[in-house]
């Protein structure tokens with residue numbers, strides 16, 4: 001398939017304990033992200049969603065070791081790239097929104113500074129121009145008074161506000177080809193959750209982004225995603241279009257997940 | 267503005283702290299060491315002479331009268347007379363302070379400037395050879411007594427190699443000090459344009475400062491390493507890497523500043539020790555600083571000198587803790603909101 005932007009192929013990995021023993025956690029993970037689509041990765045806690053996503057950017061925990069497989073992005077295996085080549089992809093080509101945005105932002109730099117420094121890193125230009133871009137990005141994710149907010153520190157932001165800033169950084173400042181979002185709304189109020197999801201979908205559509213959305217919320221998946229990857233205990237148990245997964249789930253685990261979400265009668 | 271207010275409020279605390287400490291010292295010294303008149307009286311003196319000397323030393327009055335007189339003098343900025351030097355304690359202290367400060371500053375700056383990068387190098391190479399090396403060396407620096415390190419350095423660089431001068435104080439014997447301006451020899455010689463004396467003073471300073479630097483470096487490197495290791499595992503560092511920042515930027519810009527708070531606390535504590543006069547260090551190197559002065563005051567029951575020193579020391583500690591808190595606020599914005 002030529003319109004596949006990224007594919008994870010037979011990816012397996014394990015955690016190395018202090019005594020050197022390996023505990024396998026990912027088993028032959030296989031899925032593909034189609035260009036321009038929003039693909040959801042769902043599965044209960046501990047199923048390996050975050051680990052897979054972090055491995056794409058090479059920012060997995062130091063004790064995690066790959067035992068097999070590859071991750072192809074535009075035909076290149078990300079797992080074999082050197083540090084410099086990987087840096088050229090991080091942020092610029094593949095960017096990521098993390099779950100706890102307040103913790104994911106540096107506490108000793110202003111939000112504006114952090115966005116501006118990422119902008120300069122990737123697009124160059126003067127400090128002032130970068131700060132103007134940062135303020136602009138904050139405005140586009142509907143943060144009120146962006147000039148004032150840009151001068152504040154992450155701890156002065158609410159959770160939802162910080163998540164907007166994080167999205168501004170990962171999506172608008174970086175302007176990546178692929179945006180990975182790891183549970184971007186977990187821990188936020190329900191109303192704020194849906195606002196953030198709307199923002200993500202809108203940005204995705206307008207910028208022609210390819211997105212990979214890791215989530216627990218099947219309601220969100222049904223509304224917004226094109227394709228779904230279902231993971232359980234380190235394995236991909238089912239993949240398909242959102243429609244297929246919701247109307248004709250093949251795997252028992254998928255049916256259980258759907259039943260638990262109350263979207264579909266058991 | 268709130269910062270200036272905080273500084274003022276904290277500076278005000280110097281008064282009760284110094285008063286409390288000096289009061290305790292005043293009574294404790296007199297009660298526990300008794301009457302030091304004998305120390306300052308020739309053995310063959312008559313009782314009459316002895317009484318006169320006692321009178322002159324201000325020891326004849328009842329304790330509370332002595333205390334009242336001392337406090338009222340102090341209020342006028344008079345620290346009283348040292349039994350030993352016969353000079354005003356204020357003059358004695360300001361005479362010795364530059365020696366302690368010069369040694370302390372040079373040694374600490376060296377220790378911090380070397381210790382912080384070593385800690386960073388160890389942390390980013392965790393469980394690899396640079397880490398083991400730094401941890402091994404700094405463990406030595408923590409475990410070995412300062413005077414022992416000083417003696418070994420003297421033995422290597424003076425006795426064996428002959429590269430540096432012996433431990434005879436701030437200038438070689440027979441060399442006159444430069445015209446007194448700041449009391450810092452490096453500054454005064456430079457201001458006087460005396461390159462030769464500057465070099466001599468620097469060479470005298472090298473070994474004690476190196477000793478002090480090594481004993482500062484060790485804890486600084488270890489604390490830096492520990493807090494860098496923790497900060498490196500944080501979510502915000504993962505974000506910085508995910509956005510494509512390079513390793514050096516991540517370590518020194520995004521991580522180090524977060525890791526500095528415990529280091530600043532440590533340096534504040536070390537500064538208290540160092541500027542309070544490192545007694546053994548000053549003794550070994552013949553350094554005419556406050557540590558030696560305080561030691562002598564204790565040995566000779568020199569009450570006014572001892573009291574003057576503890577006032578200075580409490581001032582020092584209040585200032586050191588204040589500096590730590592101000593640095594905290596500068597480094598971490600979360601500290602700025604009360």
Ligand SMILES: Nc1ncnc2c1ncn2[C@@H]1O[C@H](COP(=O)(O)OP(=O)(O)OP(=O)(O)O)[C@@H](O)[C@H]1O
Pocket residue numbers: 015025043044045046047048049050051052061063
């Ligand atoms: N640093 C680590 N050391 C050891 N095991 C880990 C570590 N991080 C994750 N794991 C294990 O790896 C497995 C997959 O974890 P992962 O974080 O990918 O789960 P997840 O699907 O993202 O779950 P959640 O929905 O709770 O975020 C889990 O079994 C977890 O216990």
Ligand SMILES: [Mg+2]
Pocket residue numbers: 049050051182
């Ligand atoms: Mg997760």
